Amino acid sequence: MRVRLMLIMSLFVILSSFISAHGQKSVSEKVSNALAKFDAVIKPDKAKRSSIETIFTDFYTAHEKLRSNIQGAASDNRQPLQQDYQSIRKQNESLFADRDNRLKKVLSTEEFKKWKDEIEPSLRKK
Template sequence: MKKVILLLAIAITGAIAVQAQGGFQRRTPEERLKHVKEKLVDLKLDNEQTTKSDSTFMEFFRGQGKMFEEMRAGGAPDREQMREKNQKLVAERDEKLKKIFTEDQYKKWKDEIEPSLRPQRGGNRGGGNN
């Protein structure tokens, strides 16, 4: 009986370890939009702004998804090239948002909301007071 319990405990521990290492799944564009919309509530967007910003974010998220797929299909991704493509997508998105949001809304987006959407990394890699 003790052996069965021990084997069961080892199997569960192994399954949890495998799940933890491979468990990261990129969210769909729709899931990402929902998350952004929850944060945008503070901007008090009108209906037209909401519709236009939803479209802008979906275009952005789909562009990122396409970029990641292209990079994965090409083998080992070139991090610098990937960063440049992502910066271009962000710049395009931000130009559209500037036309949709008021100046105050855009400032709040850039200063407060956008930084809160970035994934938090563990540890202090920077080595300084960042």
């Protein structure tokens, strides 16, 4: 009986960890997804596509680092203060602003408008 219970518990832990890990995409998957959407809407040339890939790789890497810092603090059982939330929010907004500023330098005005109106909304989680 004890062995069955331990087997069921370990199976549950393995399945739950698999399900939670499966829900998150890696940085390269996110970049590939963004590039596919750019290719469909804007069709950038090779040089522009390379620049966009670098911008999104940097953005998603920094975003994952910020996210892991938040999760690390939460796992330490620290109670987040309102200041911490505001600080994290500002850091997150600065990541998005930096990404958009870098994209403005690479894309034309019309392409940037397509980015803001069509591509960016489609990349958000649903």
